[in-house]
Amino acid sequence: MKVRERTEENEYQMLSSLAAKSRDATRERPEEDCEFRTRFQRDRDRIIHSKAFRRLKHKTQVYIISGDHYRTRMTHSLEVSQIGRTIARSLRLNEDLTEAIALGHDVGHTAFGHAGEAVLDRLTGHFAHNEQSLRVVKYLEKGGKGLNLTKETMDGILNHSGKGKPITMEGKIIHWADRIAYLCHDYDDSMRADILKPDDLPRIVIEKIGTDTSKMITAMVSDMIRSSEKAGDITFSREMTEAMGTFREFMFNSIYHSERLAKERGQAVFVIEQLFKYFMDNPDKMPHEFQARQDQWGLEQTVVDYVAGITDSYAVQLFNDIFMPPVGVMVK
Secondary structure (H helix, E strand, O other), X not given: OXXXXXXXXXXXXXXXXXXXXXXXXXXXXXXXXXXXXXXXXXXXXXXXXXXXXXXXXXXXXXXXXXXXXXXXXXXXXXXXXHHHHHHHHHOOOXXXXXXXXXXXXXXXXXXXXXXXXXXXXXXXXXXXXXXXXXXXXXXXXXXXXXXXXXXXXXXHXXXXXXXXXXXXXXXXXXXXXXXXXXXXXXXXXHHHOOOOOHHHOOHHHHHHOOOOHHHHHHHHHHHHHXXXXXXOOOOOOHHHHHHHHHHHHHHHHHHHOOHHHHHHHHHHHHHHHHHHHHHHHOHHHOXXXXXXXXXXXXXXXXXXXHHHHOOHHHHHHHHHHHHOOOOOOXXX
8 A cells, every 4th residue: 555545544534524535636637646645735745846835935914024023925824824734633624735725825915915916906807816826826837837736725725715615624724724814913013013012902802812922823723623613614603703803803904904004005006006017018028938828818817927926025126127217326
C-alpha cells in the first residue's frame, strides 16, 4: 500500500462522516495521483509554490506600508490557515483541504487591500477578489495553464466570501475563520497604529469576545467548535453571532471606512485607477504573457488580471516609472 493510499484509508477511519475525503476529490483535468501526497495535500503545495501566493507578502491587509509588524495578505492567509486547522481538527474534518482553501482564498486580492478591489469594481462594473482568486488558480497560474486544483478546493476559495455557500464543511470553516482572523488581527494592528484602544470596543464585544487578541480568537473558535458539534454543521451560538456582527460593524465604521485612513485609501485608489487606464490605452506595455492573452480573454479582463496581480510596492514603482519625470540631482 502506498503512503497516499494509507493516508486516504486513515481519513475514512478517523475523520467524521461529514468530512471531505481526498480519495473522492476530483479535478477538471484528470491526472496521475502522487505516491505520497493526497489530492488535497497536492492542492496545498501547488498554492504555496505559486507566484500569486508569493506576491501576498507585499500586498496590504489594511495598513499601507505602515511598518514591519503589520499584517500583509500572506500573514493573514497563514493566520486563517492556523485558525481553520484548529477548528477542522477538533471537529474531525479534513485539515489538508481546510489548509489548501485558507492559503488560496486571497491569491486574487488586489494591491492596497479593499481600496484596490473597490476601484476595479467601479471601473469595470464588477470585480470581486474571491472570484479573481478562482481565476488565478484556475486559469492564470503556470503560464495560463492554472493549477488544476480539486473542485473542493476551488469551491472553498470562491465561496469564502460573497453570496455563494461552500459545498464542504471545510469550506464553511474558512468562510468564518477568515472573519475571525481579520476582525481580531485588524483590531490588533489598529491598536499598534494608536487608532483604537480596548475600551473603544462595544460592550457586547468586550463581554462575549474580550479585548486581548489571543483570547478573542480563542473565544470565537471555542464557540464555533462547541456549537458546530451540537448542530452537525458549521455555526456559532446565537450570543456569539450577535457579538461578532457588532464587532464587524464596529470595525467597518472605525477602521475600514474611517476618516483616519481616508488619505491612504484615496492615494491607493488614484494609483490603481491611473494604472488601469494607462494599460487599457497602452496594452503593449504589459508583459508579453498578458498581451498574448487578449485574444482569449479580451482587453479589459486582461488588464484587470494584470493590475489585480501586482503588489503594493510594484504598483507604486510602475506609477512612478510611467507618470513621474526622471528628476535627478543637478551637478554644478
